[in-house]
Amino acid sequence: MLDFVTEHLPALQVVVPLIAAPVILLYQKEAFAWGWALLTTWTTFALSGLLVHEVFSQEFISYDLGGWAPPLGIEYRVDAANALVIAIVAGIAALVTTYARKSIQAEVQGRNQPFFYVLLLLCVSGLIGVAITGDAFNLFVFLEISSLSTYTMVALGGRRDRRAYTAAIRYLITGTIGATFYVIGVGLLYMVTGTLNMADLAVSIAGMDNNTTVQAAFAFIVIGLGLKVAIFPLHLWLPNAYTYAPSVVTIFLAATSTKVAVYALMRFLFTVFGIRFDFELDSLAFLFLPLAIMGMFIPSIVAAFQVDVKRLLAYSSVAQIGYMLLGISLATSASLTATSIHLFNHALMKAALFMALGAVMLRLKSTIIDDLAGIGKTMPWTTAGFALGGLSLIGVPLTVGFVSKWLLIQASFASQQPWLAGLIVVSSLIAVVYVWRVVEVAYFSPVPEGRVRQEAPLSMLIPMWVLVAANIYFGIDTDITIRLASLAAEALLGGAP
Amino acid sequence: MIDAQTAFLAAFIIPAIGAVLIALTGKSPNLRETVTLITAIILFADILIVFHGYLAGDVSEIIVLEIIPSIPIAFEIEPLGMIFATLASGLWILNSIYSIGYMRGNNEENQTRFYVCFAIAIGSTVAIAFAANMFTLFVFYEVLTLSTYPLVAHKETEEARRGARVYFGILISTSIGFLLVAVVWTWIVSGTLDFELRGILSGKIDEPLLPLLLALYMFGIGKAALMPFHRWLPNAMVAPTPVSALLHAVAVVKAGVFTVLKVTVYIFGVDFLSTTGASQWLMWLAAFTILASSLIAMTKDNLKARLAYSTISQLSYITLGAALATSMGIIGGALHIVMHAFGKITLFMCAGAIYVAHHKTEISDMKGLGRVMPWTFGAFLVGALSIIGLPPLGGAWSKFALMIAAADTGQLVMMGVLMVSSVLNVAYLLPIVFRGFFQPLPEGGGATSLNDGKLHEAPLFCIIPPVLTAFGCLLLFIYADPIRIFIALMLE
């Protein structure tokens, strides 16, 4: 049995949630659906733990799906970079499912509740698939599995606010255009090389710097994935989708889906095209870097003026993507380490923050900033969790946010671009503004008349505090995360000198 | 008796345990305040054991863990830090006694939060004092900022929130915006952040960039209140007076200038700074801050605001001492940390005592109060004289040392600045005392003040601590030399 698991570990990682999802349809009871999803996500998480463990001991794992050898067959290829991403997705999924029940009961229509768990499992499967696959077309299929379930999950928020429907449909249109762009790019690459296997592609297109088809493919793929990542000017779908989706969906999306897309983008930029590709170097310096900087500032400033805290955090997510993009655009091993660790760290902090907001939504039926007055006294644990998550977002020492920021600043010094370090710190000061607006209202505003102390249920507090504790733990003991992140950076840059 | 090494470790754990216990006993005020006092006493005793062990050479570095590869959180003792930790933990006892009187006297709300944050603040001050490298120092510097924010916003009024916002905004933006960059830059060029005697930058950085790096450090250390980043300190005065007394006269601001001294001595190195002349501009800026804030202090009628500007001015004495980049300057600055701490905490405690007894905050309303509050005003006079720098009070020595340092380096202008500033000190501090003692009480005896129809002295809890610290000012005059000799060890 154990041999079977280890041997087929990469496939099980995707297949377990994929097979588990339709089972719920056979017996559509909310309690069963939740229990089943809980079992599945925790199993997936355990499997991902095994996977990370395996990757530490060997450089990468290659798994031929159905026994067909690559490059013709589909290869699952796991190295430190995607093991990290898979662990993020599986871990967050497990915690989110644990957290979800009360919140879903409150926010989603009764008969739709079992379906939510189906969608969640499908989404988990799709996201893990995107991360694990070594085949460019297979990536598209998984991307669409996760995206389709995401659109539907966002629309589940329609019971609370009908704007969820329009948000979902806008997201669907943008997302589909992005995915189609990506497919066009892959098609063009296939035209030139006749292969879809990423490792094989990397070998085949090396030295094809001046081939216009490859350049066009590069552009299509970058824009396509950029839409999924929500790179600054392509982010317009994100704030509404995050704001009007049910709280649980927002937690899951904010912590995982953009992260997976960032990973896919890095995989293409650094493994498939490789930094020796001149065209890419130019676009990194003249396209990605300016966009990263704009992304660090403009959404942060917008966030500072939001009245809905959920929306505020959504804009902050766009801004955080700016940091990741900055690390990508510097394209050194130090900067990719910073980006990889920020993928992980940002998932921790945003999940904790949105979980706190979900609890607030459950109790107060609102996340408008003025309605949060005095929650420091009526919901002390939730508010403390939010405050700690917020400090992590700002990047205060002893939290994960600080580790990310330090590595990123260090990487910009090492790339001889100290002015970037200045920009990073200035933009994180804007984070101080928007986080502190919330904290101040929560703690130092009087409690409105008639509101009694009503803390969130334990089933929500525990996962939230697990994440808050992780924010602090991984901010202090960084041995595992930094090691994994630097392995990830090496794996991504594998072919580079 | 526990051994010194254990005591060293315990110095960081005691405040943490104290904070937790205070939080747990929050429901019973008596128990909570007993816990506070006991924690303070144990911490002070513990620090004394460490001190004793350090003199005997029994204490070695503690490395906690590495957050960033090859930069550990580590603690080590050197003379200045030892003095600073002793000072902060010792005054915490007096301040705790005072807090109990003050907070109960005013029926403040959220007292549990107050005591918890206070314990965390003192704990991080101790950690700053013992930090073995710049990274550790930075980490606890931020913890100190965060833990004092709730203390400043304590009253939860619109005014308190606004003050706290400025406080937090300036401290966090300077520290993240400048100090963090400076720290990373230092690490990139020198490959280490450990505090070393001759500095770690010598020969590793382009000399034209040196003043820039120094500026990032000096403005980054917002807690040293160098102009133009001084405005947080007057704003912090919305806090209850015990906070102003211990944190904004001793722990927080002294953590700032302490960091300034550490950076000049152990990061840049005194010799390196004096040969390159990179700190020239800092000297002038410090001189400007000294004079300008003294002048502003004279215009303030609110007693705490006046004391706040006085603090800004006095802090720049220490920065000036660092900027002179001679060993005498450093010693003068270090001595001034101690001397000013005793003087200023006395003044603030007296201000608080006046508020508790009579709810008066404006100097112009304090006519004749000295006659009904002789102990309070007496202590205030002693504190004021020490700040001015008159013998036989401690403040005399540190000013004297700074003067000598200025003379040694040929900076006659700086000597002039110090003298003018002393005159200004007289001008803004002594009238308060004169008004209290020699002007008659207004008709009706100050209508707001009476509970029982009579004017009265502040509660005992609020009088004993300032009297003790005033007495401390006197003792420091006599025992200044051992301290000076001990501090001088930091330069050898």
Place this chain on the structure above:
Amino acid sequence: MSAEFIIGHYNYWIIVILMMAGLYVVLARGNLVKKLVGLNVFQTSVFLLYITIGKVHGGTAPIEIKGAYDVVYSNPLPHVLILTAIVVGVSTLAVGLALVVRVRETYGTIEEDELVEADLVAEFGEAGKT
């Protein structure tokens, strides 16, 4: 650009025209159903692109002919890929249309500009009217 080049790549021109037409409809039309139609046209152009790639000059259908060794087959792989992509496209359309139904139920309209106005009015009252 010679005429030969233009004619020789006629299949690509068709793809480009379809692609642009589809994308234009997505961006320019306010009606959500029309947007989805445009999206589908856009996706279909990509299907054609893949199928075009699979064609080998003189190749026959990729079904093995027993005993013949010098037969040129077309590349079957793109066809297979596009089979998957078609499924994805149909599912997307289904989800999209389901959402449109929901939008119609809750807003009473599926015109983009009216939806925007309805949201603004809901948030800011009469002042939100454009």
